[in-house]
Structures are given as C-alpha cells and as structure tokens.
Amino acid sequence: MPPSIHPVDLVATLRQRNLTPAIIFLTSRRACDEAMQSFERSQVTLPKAQQEQIARVLTQVTEQFPSIAEHPLIETVQRIGVAAHHAGHLPSWKIAVEELMRTGSLDAVFATTTLAAGVDFPARTVVVTQSSIRKARDFTDLTASEIQQLAGRAGRRGKDLVGFAVITPSPYIDLTVLTKGLTGQPEAIHSQFVITYPMVLNLLKAHPREQIQSILAKSFAQFQLNQRTAVLETKLDSLRAEMEPFGPRVCSDWITQWQVFEQARKRKKPRSPFARQESPDVAARLHFLTPGRVVGVTRGRGIILRQYRSKGQHAPMVTLLREGGSLNECPASIVTQVFDRTFDCEETSAYPWCTPQTLEQLTHHLTDLPPRLPILPILAHQHEETPIDSSIIQTLGDFACPTCPSRQACQRDFPRASRVRQEIQRHIKSIQALQTSLWHRFQERIDVLEKFGYLNATAQLTADGEWARLIRIDHSLLITELIRAEAFGAIDPPLLAAIMASIAHDDDRPGSFPRGSTGLVTLLFQVRKLAESLTPHEAPPMLRADVAALTERWVSDQTLTWIGLARLTTMAEGDMFRLFARTIEFLSQLKTLKATHPSLAESADHAIAAMRRGVLEELP
Amino acid sequence: MNTPELERLLMQQPVSLLHRLARGRISRHFRSGKRKLVDLLLQASAENRPGLESDLQTLIDERAQRPQPAPLEKTRPAQARSRQAVPATPRPHRHDDHGHHEPPVSLHEWLSGIGVPPPQPFVPDAWQVEALAKLAETDVVVSVPTGSGKTYVAIEATARAMRENRTVIYTSPLKALSNTKFTEFSRVFGPGQVGILTGDRREHSQAPLLIMTTEILRNLLYDAAGGEIDVRLDTLGLVIMDESQYLADPERGVVWEETLIFCPSQARLLLLSASIGNPQDIADWLTAIRPTPCSLIRHTKRSVPLRAGYLHPNEKLTPLFRTAGIPYGQPHLLHPEAKRLFMEYEEETGPSRSR
Numbered sequence A: 001m002p003p004s005i006h007p008v009d010l011v012a013t014l015r016q017r018n019l020t021p022a023i024i025f026l027t028s029r030r031a032c033d034e035a036m037q038s039f040e041r042s043q044v045t046l047p048k049a050q051q052e053q054i055a056r057v058l059t060q061v062t063e064q065f066p067s068i069a070e071h072p073l074i075e076t077v078q079r080i081g082v083a084a085h086h087a088g089h090l091p092s093w094k095i096a097v098e099e100l101m102r103t104g105s106l107d108a109v110f111a112t113t114t115l116a117a118g119v120d121f122p123a124r125t126v127v128v129t130q131s132s133i134r135k136a137r138d139f140t141d142l143t144a145s146e147i148q149q150l151a152g153r154a155g156r157r158g159k160d161l162v163g164f165a166v167i168t169p170s171p172y173i174d175l176t177v178l179t180k181g182l183t184g185q186p187e188a189i190h191s192q193f194v195i196t197y198p199m200v201l202n203l204l205k206a207h208p209r210e211q212i213q214s215i216l217a218k219s220f221a222q223f224q225l226n227q228r229t230a231v232l233e234t235k236l237d238s239l240r241a242e243m244e245p246f247g248p249r250v251c252s253d254w255i256t257q258w259q260v261f262e263q264a265r266k267r268k269k270p271r272s273p274f275a276r277q278e279s280p281d282v283a284a285r286l287h288f289l290t291p292g293r294v295v296g297v298t299r300g301r302g303i304i305l306r307q308y309r310s311k312g313q314h315a316p317m318v319t320l321l322r323e324g325g326s327l328n329e330c331p332a333s334i335v336t337q338v339f340d341r342t343f344d345c346e347e348t349s350a351y352p353w354c355t356p357q358t359l360e361q362l363t364h365h366l367t368d369l370p371p372r373l374p375i376l377p378i379l380a381h382q383h384e385e386t387p388i389d390s391s392i393i394q395t396l397g398d399f400a401c402p403t404c405p406s407r408q409a410c411q412r413d414f415p416r417a418s419r420v421r422q423e424i425q426r427h428i429k430s431i432q433a434l435q436t437s438l439w440h441r442f443q444e445r446i447d448v449l450e451k452f453g454y455l456n457a458t459a460q461l462t463a464d465g466e467w468a469r470l471i472r473i474d475h476s477l478l479i480t481e482l483i484r485a486e487a488f489g490a491i492d493p494p495l496l497a498a499i500m501a502s503i504a505h506d507d508d509r510p511g512s513f514p515r516g517s518t519g520l521v522t523l524l525f526q527v528r529k530l531a532e533s534l535t536p537h538e539a540p541p542m543l544r545a546d547v548a549a550l551t552e553r554w555v556s557d558q559t560l561t562w563i564g565l566a567r568l569t570t571m572a573e574g575d576m577f578r579l580f581a582r583t584i585e586f587l588s589q590l591k592t593l594k595a596t597h598p599s600l601a602e603s604a605d606h607a608i609a610a611m612r613r614g615v616l617e618e619l620p
Numbered sequence B: 001m002n003t004p005e006l007e008r009l010l011m012q013q014p015v016s017l018l019h020r021l022a023r024g025r026i027s028r029h030f031r032s033g034k035r036k037l038v039d040l041l042l043q044a045s046a047e048n049r050p051g052l053e054s055d056l057q058t059l060i061d062e063r064a065q066r067p068q069p070a071p072l073e074k075t076r077p078a079q080a081r082s083r084q085a086v087p088a089t090p091r092p093h094r095h096d097d098h099g100h101h102e103p104p105v106s107l108h109e110w111l112s113g114i115g116v117p118p119p120q121p122f123v124p125d126a127w128q129v130e131a132l133a134k135l136a137e138t139d140v141v142v143s144v145p146t147g148s149g150k151t152y153v154a155i156e157a158t159a160r161a162m163r164e165n166r167t168v169i170y171t172s173p174l175k176a177l178s179n180t181k182f183t184e185f186s187r188v189f190g191p192g193q194v195g196i197l198t199g200d201r202r203e204h205s206q207a208p209l210l211i212m213t214t215e216i217l218r219n220l221l222y223d224a225a226g227g228e229i230d231v232r233l234d235t236l237g238l239v240i241m242d243e244s245q246y247l248a249d250p251e252r253g254v255v256w257e258e259t260l261i262f263c264p265s266q267a268r269l270l271l272l273s274a275s276i277g278n279p280q281d282i283a284d285w286l287t288a289i290r291p292t293p294c295s296l297i298r299h300t301k302r303s304v305p306l307r308a309g310y311l312h313p314n315e316k317l318t319p320l321f322r323t324a325g326i327p328y329g330q331p332h333l334l335h336p337e338a339k340r341l342f343m344e345y346e347e348e349t350g351p352s353r354s355r
C-alpha cells in the first residue's frame, strides 16, 4: 500500500476545507478505479437534493447516449457524488461525467493525466499526486506545460474567486519537478515536422518538383532552422574577421602548404596505428553498444554487457547476454540491429561485468521483450579526413618553406589560422546542411516511392501513385503495398476490418482476447512478412493478432452485443471503442478508393456499416 | 562532424547543457545519467543532425561568453510579480537567500477568500476585445492562461464571419473535444448552423461552421490542392485551431504544420493555446509565410488567481509556497512547513523511493 492519503480521507479533507469540487489526478486508471471502490465500501452518502440533481443530469445525458443507463457505477456516483474519468471509459460515460462536473453536481473526480489538455472540465481545486507519468515503459517527468495544464483546471471563471492546486505525495514524487513546473514558463515549441509518404505524393500531385523546396521552406521546421542559421552566420562573420590577418602570403594558400610541410617534416603518420579498420557501419554502431542496450544478432537478440577491444588486433568486441542466459564474447560486427531499448545495467569491473542482480533482471527482461522493437536509425559516416597522399610527402628539399621569407610568420600563425579556417569551414557546412536538410529528406522519400513505382523517374505520380496518395494514415506504405500485392483481393468485411485493426492499434497493453479464424491467422502472417520487408522504409505496426480477432468477432457476429464483446476480453471498454473508431477511420480511407478498387471499397463500406452498432453508433 | 566526434563533444559538456539541448528534442527529460542522455540526443537527432550540431555550438559559445550563470529571476517579466493574490506588504526587490524574508503566509490567510463571485454582467476583457479587433486585419495567435476565455474570442469571430456569409472551420486535436464543442456551438448558433466531420461521418457538412479534427482539415486541403474540392473552401473566411500547442506533438505536430502551410490565403487564422513557451516565434513564422501579417495576443495573468498547497498523508494541509499566490520564477520559495513535512515524508518512505 503506497504511503499516501486514502482517497476517502482526501475527499473528506477537501470537503471540510470547502475546496470542492476537485479534480484528483492519479497515476493510473487502476488507481482511479480503486479509489472508486474504496468509496463504494465507505459510509459516505450525499444529501437527497444533491443526489436528485445528479440523477437529473444523468437522465438528460442518457437521452442522448442510451448506453450510459447500463453503467455499473451510476448508483455509486449518485450516492457519493464522486466519479472516475479516464481513457478506459466509453466516451459517452466521460461526457456524462463532464456534464456532471459542469453543472457542479459532483464533489470530486478521479482522473488520469490524459484528461489534462483540452477537456472543458474545470473545478475549484486540482490535486496532483505525481511528478512523472508512465510512457511506454519509462517513467518520465511531467513538463512545465503539462503541469500548468493540470493545475490550470483549477479556478473556474465566474464561479471561483481563487483556485487551488494541491500537491499530495505518493511514492516516486519529486517535489522540485512540480514546484518548477508551477512557477516556470511552458516549454518552447520545437517543430516536429517529418516528411511522410502521403505528404510527398500529395505535394507532387499539386506541384512540380521544382516548387517543392520553396513549399518546404514555409514549414515551421525551416523557420526554426533559419533561426539557427542566423546565429551561425553572425558567428561566421566574426570568424571571417578573425581570419583577415591570415590572408595570402608568399604562397596564396600558405596554411595548407605549411601543414603539409609540417607533416612531412615530422614524418608523422597521419593517423594513429590503431586506425579503425572496421567498416563505417560498425564504427557508427559502436557508440550505441553500451551496457544495457538491446541488440539483434543473426540469430536472436541479446543485451550488451560490455564493450572492449581485443588484445591483439584491437578489434571492437562486445560481451553479449543471449536469450537463455548465456554470455558470449563476440566481435562487434556480429550485431545486425541496434534497438531503441536500453535497460539499467549496474556495471562491475570483472566478469560478468555487471552485478548478479542486474544479470538476473536483464535475463528476465530479455525473455519478456515484445516480438517487435523499434530500431535505432544510425547514420554511418565515411571518414571525412582523408590522410595526406604519400606522394605529397616528398623529401623536405622539395618544399620552399625552409628558405621562404615568410617562414617565421607562417610558423607563428599556423596554429591559430588553421583552427579559425577549420571553424569557418565547419560553419559553412552547417549552414548549408541547415538550409538543405528538409529537401534532402524529401528526396530520400521520393527515391523510395520511385523504387516502389508510385512515382516515375521525373517524380510524377504513376497510376498507383494517383490512388495511393488518398491513403493518408500511419503505415500508409504497408497499406498501399498490401493493396498492390492483392492481399485484399476478394476479402470479406470481417477479415478486412481485422487486418486494419491490427495495423491501426498501437497500444501494447496486455490482455486476454478471443482467437481468430484460420483465415485471419494466415493473412496476418502474410501481412507481417510484408511489413518486415518494408522495415527499412517504414516502421512496422504491432500487428497484434488478438485485437484483430476481437474486431473480426465484432464484425462477423452481428448478434454479439457490446457487453457480450466486452466479456470476451480483458480490454477496457474505452480502449475497445478507440480501437474500433480508429479502425473505422482506416477503413474509410480504403472507401475513398472506389474508382480504382471498387470491390475493396465496397468491402470496407460493408465493414464500417457492420462495425457501427451499439455504442459505436452514439457519437458522430 | 561525424558521429564519434559529436558524441565525444557531447560527453565533454556538463549535464545542465545537455538538458538544455534535450529540450524539445526528447519530449521528456529522462532522469537518467549523462550517458543515456547523450545516447538519446544522438538518436533523436538522427534525422536532423545539423540542427543539433548548431544548437550545441550555440550553447557552448554562450557558455564560453558567460562563465558565471546569470541570476535566473531576471528572465521573468515584471508583471509576474503582480500575480500574488495577497500582497500583504511590498516585498523586497529581489529574493536573497541570506537576507530575511517576510514571514510565510499562514494557512488561514491562504484559505481566505474562497467563494463564488457575485454575478456580474458579461464584459469582455481588454485582450479579448483586442484579439477580435486584430482579427479584422490580421491572423492572430492567442496565448493566454487556461480558463481565460479563449472560447469567447472563437465564438465572436465565428459570428462575425457568418454575418459576412463566410464559412468557418474550427479544429481541435481530440474527437472528445470536437464533440463537446459541437454541442456547445450548436447551443450558441442553433443546431442547423453547426456541422461536424469525423473520419467517415459528416453531419450538416454544408453548415457555415464546421468542426473537425486537424487531420480532417489537412486532408481537405490536400484534396483541394489536388483538384477535388470537397467543402467550399473558396468561401472559407476563418480557421480556428484550438489547443494549438499540439504543434509540438511528436507524432501529430506535423499535421498542424501542413495545415497551416496550406491554409487558403483568404481565410483568417486564429490559433488558441495556453501553453506555448514561444508564441512570438509562431506569430513571426505565420507572418513570414502568409500574405497577411500575424498578431500575437499574449498575457500570463490568470483571471482566477491560483494558489498552491501541500497535503500531507496525515491530512495536514499547508501552503506550498511562502507566498499565498504562486511565486512565478521562484520555485525555491517553499513554505517552511511544507518543506518540513515533505522531508519527513521522504525520510519515512526513503529507501523504496529510488526510481
């Protein structure tokens, strides 16, 4: 039991201090539900008048959303004037709770932080119990902007003279994060512009390639890159001024001349004896092969425990924990994929290079990993400095430097001048990169689309490109490739809906689910294979068989009720709703392909009609 | 700079600098060590290495020019001061750890003034009037705290556009919010006047005010550019983007940018948000890419002042800060009682709290 205040006592304290209505943000949906349960057991009962008001509002909302009438919590809410509001609930229930809050009928709502932005849901007091939220598998600190959105729900204009944000501790709370967030400025926005395949197709449909660069220049991304450019240009100006005294001397490029002379004189080899012999790929990866990192090898996966160089050859090596718990010493080149996943690893200086606890934890982690992990994109760079050609390093006699009148000046100024020159070149390069990086990324996408045949060699849309541009959702490449591979030939609506659901669903919350038909299992296998082959160009979706099966059931069995469906799975109703809503969205994109793929569009249309019943019919 | 060089340079920097660099790149700063932060930075910038390099250089240069950190308090605008709800006596100019403070606020004082204001006739705030006036001439970014009344600006601007026979599009990031606004606007303008478009359903799609998610609007704009006009974009007079801080969303932010880039030039833009740190940048950007300039309406004073408190698990309630209101820009001004209770809490729960 976490050492934090009991929910019933919390609400009692707030009531007693006249601090209600309140929104109480808890760390998880489960915490919200448990708080509600603890009220069910308590003796709290509202005065009659307030109970009646709640009933009145609920009846009103139920007229619009009949599914609310069946909600198991109605009685509790009416009796105690407290409700929960989180993503596990159906939208209609959330609307009911919001309406109750707006009419001032409730004393408190337990909510998760997902509520924070954009829901019109104010209160006199906001209670915060956490300083971090769980995202994927990590706990991450709330940002100032998030904290202000949370606290900002407090103090209703016209209904309150002041609003209150109350912090009550729970394990893992970091008070500084919260005080800084409350007193600080929201974070500045940084552009998140990425170039997607549908963007490329749609832009090239409307504009010739020559115009694209000027369109990209209108992005906020480029605006912010320009801000950085401006800083660099000021710096460049001052560097150029610094360079002025080092203009041409006896030879016009005296800096290079002196550099070559120096090298020849010292007969210094250009690079250290242990120059990296490894390929640029391996070299680039090395920096990510840190203890705790999950990597893929030719057969299976492993976690890095240590990186070192072999005694004789100085070849890069790693100690790898393999599935099953064995420890291998292998060359770093064995690593084929670096995943975007690391675990804490408490290192030690001797075999097995980490503490026994860490080793045990990591072994567990390794078996628990989901089948598909995001891959880190790693750029391999060719070495930029090429060593000086040995033909240049001739005998010293060939150089004019030793007898040159400028020799002393050159010798004196060389370190500074060459440093400034390097800086200037670096800045020029950076500025160029800032100005062209979006266009480069766009071109990379063009190349891929051309390779797959959506664009021709002059970057115009092919027949396939013409319809593919209408698919403007995540995983668009996978979907259009599936269509082209005729995976959906004469597909039944339930199967189509199921596949779309598995592509649309991006939540890895575990749960129990019904089984899919054999047809579905076979088709999913093909989809998975195609998705894997597209990995270099598009991150694969999770393609969960279980959510696909759930969708298949809902579409194929028209007698199945929503409650009946909910019994088949441990998935929360709100999650089911979102899954289906997203699936319908994906299906309706297929519907737009009427002209070119009539039977697919028709199947999508049927699937949508079949999906939309019960609670799914309630909202626009 | 190649990857190893960049990495080496990053490793040489103090953690505080890395955190500044991580802002906006890594959506949350992980409370992990330097090593991991560097890894994350390298990963996050794989697509935009030049951006990272130049920012890094700027920070290093800044640091070199300013060896002693400047006092933080100075970055807060003076008006923040006036936000304290109960300025009992004028406070000393600058907080100073060695100097003496005024006595911390008492719980009684902190709790005083709770209540419902007497009903007042609706008078729009100056910033609301200004936003509407500006909108007649320019695009507008409104950046004011939560609960200030941004919806009023949206409604008045919509009514004006409707009087001029122009259509209005209102976008929100979430379907849930779209639904709430659909109900709210239908109440204001009458049910036939408001339509809603979602993934595949359209209700009253010919209505003068259309509510949709930003993705749907983006798709409409692409269709229009591709020649298939779906909704009458030529009569479009106003596009309202609520909760526009979603521009910074790692997954969906790009949709906001696409929408703003392709928004028809004859339509006015109205962006609403409570939590953007750099609204001037957004306004400058829109001014740069659109034919009409963009004005910024900004203020930071909450209409209903906020106070912060600390509630101990034993039900003891105390103010969180020494001042009744929130001391903007001065997170260290903790109330001694809150400090003491929290330290007690940390000691009790100590060993289990290592996360």
Ligand SMILES: Nc1ncnc2c1ncn2[C@@H]1O[C@H](COP(=O)(O)OP(=O)(O)OP(=O)(O)O)[C@@H](O)[C@H]1O
Pocket (backbone or CB within 6 Å): A118, A120, A152, A157, A158, B122, B123, B124, B125, B128, B145, B146, B147, B148, B149, B150, B151, B152, B273, B274
């Ligand atoms: N000038 C005003 N005088 C009094 N009350 C006002 C005024 N303007 C708006 N309000 C009221 O303030 C409340 C909050 O307004 P609104 O929902 O528009 O806030 P918001 O700025 O959109 O906040 P959020 O960022 O939380 O969405 C509403 O109840 C509204 O009626």
Ligand SMILES: [Mg+2]
Pocket (backbone or CB within 6 Å): B150, B151, B242
């Ligand atoms: Mg609002």
